[in-house]
Amino acid sequence: MDFKEKVAESYKLIQDEICRGLEEADGSAKFQEELWDREGGGGGRTRIIQDGSVLERGGVNFSAVHGTLPEPIKKSFGVQDDQFFATGVSIVIHPKSPWVPIIHMNIRYFELNEQTRWFGGGIDLTPHYINTADAQFFHRSLKDVCDRFSADFYPEFKTWADNYFFIKHRNETRGIGGVFYDRLNPAKTSLDYEDFFSFSEELGRSFVPIYRELIERNKNRPFGEKEKQWQLMRRGRYVEFNLVYDAGTKFGLETNGRIESILMSLPPYANWTYNYKAEPGSDEEKTLRFLKKGVDWISL
Amino acid sequence: MDFKEKVAESYKLIQDEICRGLEEADGSAKFQEELWDREGGGGGRTRIIQDGSVLERGGVNFSAVHGTLPEPIKKSFGVQDDQFFATGVSIVIHPKSPWVPIIHMNIRYFELNEQTRWFGGGIDLTPHYINTADAQFFHRSLKDVCDRFSADFYPEFKTWADNYFFIKHRNETRGIGGVFYDRLNPAKTSLDYEDFFSFSEELGRSFVPIYRELIERNKNRPFGEKEKQWQLMRRGRYVEFNLVYDAGTKFGLETNGRIESILMSLPPYANWTYNYKAEPGSDEEKTLRFLKKGVDWISL
Numbered sequence: 163m164d165f166k167e168k169v170a171e172s173y174k175l176i177q178d179e180i181c182r183g184l185e186e187a188d189g190s191a192k193f194q195e196e197l198w199d200r201e202g203g204g205g206g207r208t209r210i211i212q213d214g215s216v217l218e219r220g221g222v223n224f225s226a227v228h229g230t231l232p233e234p235i236k237k238s239f240g241v242q243d244d245q246f247f248a249t250g251v252s253i254v255i256h257p258k259s260p261w262v263p264i265i266h267m268n269i270r271y272f273e274l275n276e277q278t279r280w281f282g283g284g285i286d287l288t289p290h291y292i293n294t295a296d297a298q299f300f301h302r303s304l305k306d307v308c309d310r311f312s313a314d315f316y317p318e319f320k321t322w323a324d325n326y327f328f329i330k331h332r333n334e335t336r337g338i339g340g341v342f343y344d345r346l347n348p349a350k351t352s353l354d355y356e357d358f359f360s361f362s363e364e365l366g367r368s369f370v371p372i373y374r375e376l377i378e379r380n381k382n383r384p385f386g387e388k389e390k391q392w393q394l395m396r397r398g399r400y401v402e403f404n405l406v407y408d409a410g411t412k413f414g415l416e417t418n419g420r421i422e423s424i425l426m427s428l429p430p431y432a433n434w435t436y437n438y439k440a441e442p443g444s445d446e447e448k449t450l451r452f453l454k455k456g457v458d459w460i461s462l
Numbered sequence: 463m464d465f466k467e468k469v470a471e472s473y474k475l476i477q478d479e480i481c482r483g484l485e486e487a488d489g490s491a492k493f494q495e496e497l498w499d500r501e502g503g504g505g506g507r508t509r510i511i512q513d514g515s516v517l518e519r520g521g522v523n524f525s526a527v528h529g530t531l532p533e534p535i536k537k538s539f540g541v542q543d544d545q546f547f548a549t550g551v552s553i554v555i556h557p558k559s560p561w562v563p564i565i566h567m568n569i570r571y572f573e574l575n576e577q578t579r580w581f582g583g584g585i586d587l588t589p590h591y592i593n594t595a596d597a598q599f600f601h602r603s604l605k606d607v608c609d610r611f612s613a614d615f616y617p618e619f620k621t622w623a624d625n626y627f628f629i630k631h632r633n634e635t636r637g638i639g640g641v642f643y644d645r646l647n648p649a650k651t652s653l654d655y656e657d658f659f660s661f662s663e664e665l666g667r668s669f670v671p672i673y674r675e676l677i678e679r680n681k682n683r684p685f686g687e688k689e690k691q692w693q694l695m696r697r698g699r700y701v702e703f704n705l706v707y708d709a710g711t712k713f714g715l716e717t718n719g720r721i722e723s724i725l726m727s728l729p730p731y732a733n734w735t736y737n738y739k740a741e742p743g744s745d746e747e748k749t750l751r752f753l754k755k756g757v758d759w760i761s762l
Contacts, residue, residue, distance in 0.1 A: 196737070210736050219736065331715040331724075398728070405705035406715065415631040415706065424631075425702075428734040431694070432701075435730070436510050436519065437496070437722045 169271045169359060170226040170249040174207075176269070176366040177224040177251050181209055183370030184222070184255070187377050188214035193222065198420050202229030204247075208423045212430075216262065216381050220255035221426035231274070232417055239278070247273045250283070251366060252410070254427040255373070260393035261380040263289035263296070264337070264400060266427070267369050268410065269362040281358040282344035284319065285365060285372075286327050288337030288400060290393045291445050292452045294462050296376055297338045301459040303372045304341050304365075311361045312353065319343045324455040329403050334453040336403045341365075392446055394433035401432050469571045469659060470526040470549040474507075476569070476666040477524040477551050481509055483670030484522070484555070487677050488514035493522065498720050502529030504547075508723045512730075516562065516681050520555035521726035531574070532717055539578070547573045550583070551666060552710070554727040555673070560693035561680040563589035563596070564637070564700060566727070567669050568710065569662040581658040582644035584619065585665060585672075586627050588637030588700060590693045591745050592752045594762050596676055597638045601759040603672045604641050604665075611661045612653065619643045624755040629703050634753040636703045641665075692746050694733035701732050 163171070181193045191214030199205040206225030211217050226249035236244050250270030257264065266286050273279035287300050301320070308315035319341035327336040346358045404411050404427050414424035440447035463471070481493045491514030499505040506525030511517050526549035536544050550570030557564065566586050573579035587600050601620070608615035619641035627636040646658045653661075704711050704727050714724035740747035 212736065221736075331718075331721055394731070401701060401732075402705060402725075405702060418631075421631055422737045425734065426736055428698070430733060430735070432732050432734075433730060434725065434728040434732075436512065436521075436726055 165355065165359075166247050166249065166271065166273050172359075172363055173226075173249055173251050173269065173271075173366070174224055176363065177207065177209070177222055179367070180251070180253065180369055181211075181222050183374065184211060184217065184220065187370075187374045188216045190215045191217060198423070200225075200227045200229070200420075202227070204228045206420070206423065208420070208426070210426060214258070216257055216259070216377055218256050218258040219426075219430045221253065221423070223252045223423050223426070225250060225252075225423075235413075235417075239274070241274055241278055243274045243278065245274070253369065256397065256429045257377070257381075259381055259383070260290040260385050260389040261383045262377055263287050263380075264397075264429075265369075265373050265376075267366070269366045271359070271362070279355070280345040280347045281355075281362050282346065283362055283365065284323055284326075284340060284342035285369065286323050286337060286340035286342065287376075288396070289449070290396045291389075292338060292449045293380075294452075294459070296379060297452075297459040298462060299375065300338065300340065300372060303368060305460065307361075307364050307368050308341065310364065311357060312351065314351075315343075315361070316341065321456075327403065328455065329399060329407070331406070332399065332402070334399075334450070335455060336400065336453075338452070338457070338459060339455075391433065391435075394431055395435055395438060397429035397432040398434045401428055404428065465655065465659075466547050466549070466571065466573050472659075472663055473526075473549055473551050473569065473571075473666070474524055476663065477507065477509070477522055479667065480551070480553065480669055481511075481522050483674065484511060484517065484520065487670075487674045488516045490515045491517060498723070500525075500527045500529070500720075502527070504528045506720070506723065508720070508726070510726060514558070516557055516559070516677055518556050518558040519726075519730045521553065521723070523552045523723050523726070525550060525552075525723075535713075535717075539574070541574055541578055543574045543578065545574070553669065556697065556729045557677070557681075559681055559683070560590040560685050560689040561683045562677055563587050563680075564697075564729075565669075565673050565676075567666070569666045571659070571662070579655070580645040580647045581655075581662050582646065583662055583665065584623055584626075584640060584642035585669065586623050586637060586640035586642065587676075588696070589749070590696045591689075592638060592749045593680075594752075594759070596679060597752075597759040598762060599675065600638065600640065600672060603668060605760065607661075607664050607668050608641065610664065611657060612651065614651075615643075615661070616641065621756075627703065628755065629699060629707070631706070632699065632702070634699075634750070635755060636700065636753075638752070638757070638759060639755075691733065691735075694731055695735055695738060697729035697732040698734045701728055704728065 193209040193211045196208045204227030228247040231244040231246045253267040269283035305316040323339040323342035326342045493509040493511045496508045504527030528547040531544040531546045553567040569583035605616040623639040623642035626642045
């Protein structure tokens with residue numbers, strides 16, 4: 163088994179582990195699986211959980227695809243080789259309760275040849291209502307994973323997430339960020355590909371304990387129409403980010419990926435309210451004030 | 463009053479006329495107006511109608527802006543001049559009833575200098591449920607307007623609309639199309655700018671009678687949960703088109719336009735259902751089968 167197969171096998175197990183953990187956290191719904199083949203080579207396992215007691219809809223996708231790189235992407239990478247391999251696990255969860263945050267995770271490995279290959283990924287959190295204690299817990303957990311590999315990881319990847327998960331036309335971040343990294347390769351560090359691989363595995367394995375904790379803290383808090391409406395508006399923003407800016411979504415749409423797997427990140431229900439103004443002093447307004455880059459959530 | 467001022471004044475009156483007509487058609491809701499100024503020059507009148515008996519939300523915007531063209535747009539136009547003027551009326555209506563179609567209209571005039579100036583615009587219809595008699599009425603009405611100016615207009619602009627209002631990643635049209643035209647200028651025809659201006663005015667004036675007829679035909683038809691759910695899913699597609707493909711939306715987001723005016727095209731509520739399959743033989747399936755380019759609605 164060569165390196166890329168080893169990565170794909172490990173990511174498959176991580177998908178299994180995460181699905182099990184989410185089913186336990188939900189307590190009632192089960193994942194439905196669809197296997198799909200990609201015309202140019204490879205395929206994936208799309209797993210969707212719906213109408214649970216905690217999770218309104220969530221997807222945990224694994225894919226391992228290979229084939230010929232489309233010409234524009236080859237150009238943008240500045241490479242000659244065009245036989246690529248890519249594998250990853252990708253997650254978006256939309257919970258029922260407005261008090262439970264939306265979460266997104268992705269770990270992936272891309273390979274063109276021995277020299278041109280890299281790891282990418284990240285985890286970021288989009289609370290409908292920002293709770294600074296939860297935000298601190300979330301960022302501290304990610305920092306713990308990062309620090310086991312390099313003291314540079316968390317500060318660097320946290321800033322990257324702030325810049326990446328940013329809705330430019332609203333001048334607001336998608337949520338409280340997290341970590342985001344791309345094209346990790348050993349040239350710039352003392353780490354090697356095995357280290358990056360382990361980092362991605364540990365990040366993947368941190369997903370369930372982190373999200374379960376956030377679920378447990380918030381799932382039983384009662385909410386009404388006002389909170390539900392706000393949740394739908396925040397989901398509207400999520401749609402805007404994913405359709406206008408998200409690189410993975412754009413890549414998928416442009417390369418004729420499996421559309422239902424790509425767009426599983428979109429929420430079941432969303433709302434756009436014209437010219438909404440949050441009430442001064444409200445939880446909604448407080449949340450909007452926090453949707454900025456550069457907040458130091460850990461020592462807030 | 464020079465030509466561009468004359469166009470802007472006429473478009474303002476058309477906005478007034480359309481708002482009056484829509485208020486009458488709705489019977490209960492009234493438009494709320496917001497005046498705004500553009501930092502670089504000019505401004506607009508955004509008018510929104512909400513929670514009516516027929517119209518769930520609709521926007522009828524007028525703007526007349528001028529200033530310095532952003533560098534990338536200057537480049538894409540291949541021009542030296544950079545002092546532009548642009549005016550237009552832009553409409554999107556999301557009705558309450560799934561039996562009443564979503565409608566969009568835009569008429570606009572753009573000017574850089576005596577040589578580089580043009581009219582653009584169009585009307586297109588997005589029925590949640592396609593009804594061929596309504597589709598025929600809609601296209602015949604547009605053809606009538608077109609034919610008063612040139613026999614080439616309808617066939618050319620109808621094809622243009624089919625190609626423009628197309629959701630590539632779904633391989634389906636947004637709705638039943640209509641007419642779409644851009645950069646009309648006299649070089650290619652026996653018509654002059656005054657003719658194009660009149661054409662845009664007549665198209666603008668055709669909006670109310672066309673949409674009122676479609677409202678009257680359908681507004682009292684009862685509907686249930688199933689039809690409402692389908693409407694929310696079709697609105698989800700509308701969001702996908704507007705955020706991923708629509709040139710006007712992209713232009714607005716990239717040039718820091720007034721965000722609430724640009725995104726008033728998004729529906730109040732929308733839904734994404736994972737892997738939805740229409741029941742064979744259902745009205746939903748029939749609609750999906752019609753969402754193709756090149757349907758000859760008039761002689762169907």
